[in-house]
Structure formats: C-alpha cells, structure tokens
Amino acid sequence: MTRIVKTLIGFSVAAVLASCNYSKQKEAPAGNRPGGARVQDLGPLDYATIKQTVIGPQCLSCHSNQTGNKGNLNLETYQAVRASLNRLAYRSLEKRDMPPQGLPSAETSILRAWLDSGAPETVMPGAPAEKPGAGLEVGPVSFTKIRDQIFESKCLACHAGANPAASLDLTSLSEVRNKITKIFEAVIVKQTMPIEPFPALSPKERKVLLNWIDLGMPE
Numbered sequence: 110m111t112r113i114v115k116t117l118i119g120f121s122v123a124a125v126l127a128s129c130n131y132s133k134q135k136e137a138p139a140g141n142r143p144g145g146a147r148v149q150d151l152g153p154l155d156y157a158t159i160k161q162t163v164i165g166p167q168c169l170s171c172h173s174n175q176t177g178n179k180g181n182l183n184l185e186t187y188q189a190v191r192a193s194l195n196r197l198a199y200r201s202l203e204k205r206d207m208p209p210q211g212l213p214s215a216e217t218s219i220l221r222a223w224l225d226s227g228a229p230e231t232v233m234p235g236a237p238a239e240k241p242g243a244g245l246e247v248g249p250v251s252f253t254k255i256r257d258q259i260f261e262s263k264c265l266a267c268h269a270g271a272n273p274a275a276s277l278d279l280t281s282l283s284e285v286r287n288k289i290t291k292i293f294e295a296v297i298v299k300q301t302m303p304i305e306p307f308p309a310l311s312p313k314e315r316k317v318l319l320n321w322i323d324l325g326m327p328e
Contacts (some may be wrong), residue, residue, distance in 0.1 A: 153232040154223040156187045163216045164190065167208050187230045191309055192300055198224055198312060227263075227308025245313060250321045252282045252328050259314050263303045286326050293322065 151158055164184050171179040182196070183189045190197065200207035202221060212220065223229075245258050260268070260279045267274040277291075278284045285292065295302040297315060310318065321327070 151219065154219065154226060154229075155232045156190070156228075156230045159190075159220065159223050163212070163220050167212060167216060171208075191228060191230075194224065194228055194300055194309060195297075195315075225311050225313070227311050229308040230305060245317055250317055250324065250327070252285070252321070252326065255318060255321050256280060259310065259318060263307045263310065266307070267304075282326070282328055289322060289326065 151162075168184050170176055172182045172184040174183065174185065182193060184193070184197075197220075201212055202217065202224075205211045245254070256265075256279065264279050268277045268279040270278075273279075277288055292302075296310060297319065300309060303309065
C-alpha cells in the first residue's frame with residue numbers, strides 16, 4: 110500500500126470504522142418525541158423521509174444557512190448530507206453527541222437503516238431496500254469479493270468495458286492497485302463516488318474495502 114494511502118487512512122479510518130461499529134451500540138433511551146415514526150412503518154427509505162423524520166427536526170436548528178451552519182456543517186441538501194456521511198454517522202450513531210441531547214431511539218433506527226441501505230436520495234416505488242451481501246464480512250476478503258459485492262452494483266456501470274469512465278477499469282486488479290490512492294480519496298475521504306443516482310457505499314461496505322486495502326489488496 111502506498112505511503113499516501115496509509116497517510117489518508119491515518120486521518121480518516123477512526124471515524125469511518127467508528128461509523129461501522131454503531132450497530133453494536135446499545136439503543137438510546139426512548140426518544141423525546143413520543144409517537145415518532147418507526148423504521149418498519151416507513152418502507153424503503155429515501156432522503157426526503159430522512160430529512161422529514163430525522164434531519165429536519167433534529168439537525169437543521171444548527172446546521173442550516175439560516176442558523177449559521179454550526180461546526181461548518183450544512184445539512185439542508187442531499188448533496189451536503191452525502192458529502193458528510195462519515196461525520197454524520199460517527200457523531201450521531203457512535204459518539205451520540207449530535208444533536209447535543211442525542212437522537213431518540215426511533216430516529217436512530219431510521220438513520221441507521223438509511224445509511225445501511227447506501228443513503229439513497231430516491232427509491233423507486235416498490236423497490237426493495239438495498240442490503241449488503243450476506244457474506245460480505247464473512248471469510249477472507251479478496252478482490253473478487255470487492256468486485257462482485259461492492260463494485261458490481263455501484264461502480265461497474267461506468268468503470269468497466271472498453272472505454273471506462275476516467276480511464277478507470279474496476280474489473281482489473283492491476284488497475285485498481287495502480288490507482289488506489291485516487292479511489293480511496295473519492296470513495297472514502299471525499300465521498301464523491303459513486304455518483305448519483307447510484308447509492309453511496311454503506312458503512313459495512315466501506316469497512317470491508319478499507320480492510321482489503323490495509324491487507325495489501327490481495328487477489
């Protein structure tokens with residue numbers, strides 16, 4: 110693994126891996142908004158639902174243009190939220206210090222489910238919620254697993270074939286190894302890839318990808 114990638118991981122891996130561990134945390138006490146929506150009652154989750162049930166009532170009193178974007182964080186648009194997914198997951202679901210009083214349990218479950226589904230902006234009517242492959246975290250991690258269970262559904266529509274976007278063919282292990290710094294920055298650090306309408310990588314997918322990189326990107 111290159112020195113640059115190791116440096117980037119050093120700056121961001123704590124927050125990323127912490128956001129991957131939030132599902133192991135205990136549920137927060139009953140929320141301070143009685144009668145809040147339950148995740149099982151909402152169906153496939155899209156950004157509009159998250160903004161209405163979680164971000165609007167719990168976050169925008171601080172993180173909007175009108176309220177001064179406290180912490181230099183604006184959460185008024187999907188693009189802004191998507192660019193801050195690691196920070197949102199870490200502060201709201203791991204440290205549980207944002208919002209300052211903590212998220213109620215219902216909203217915690219809704220936000221967790223949305224992040225696990227790839228944080229989509231829209232969901233087609235009748236479409237099942239995305240679920241990471243059951244075997245993603247089971248057994249050795251390899252390029253075949255990364256390609257087939259992560260890249261296939263979120264990247265290969267653009268980055269494969271005779272003329273891949275940005276001249277990046279993610280079906281080629283040698284190509285991925287040669288450009289891993291660029292991939293790491295776009296997918297993990299800046300979170301500008303995958304581009305819409307493809308959903309972002311879920312916390313579990315980011316965790317597995319980071320683990321594969323840290324192991325030296327084995328075939």
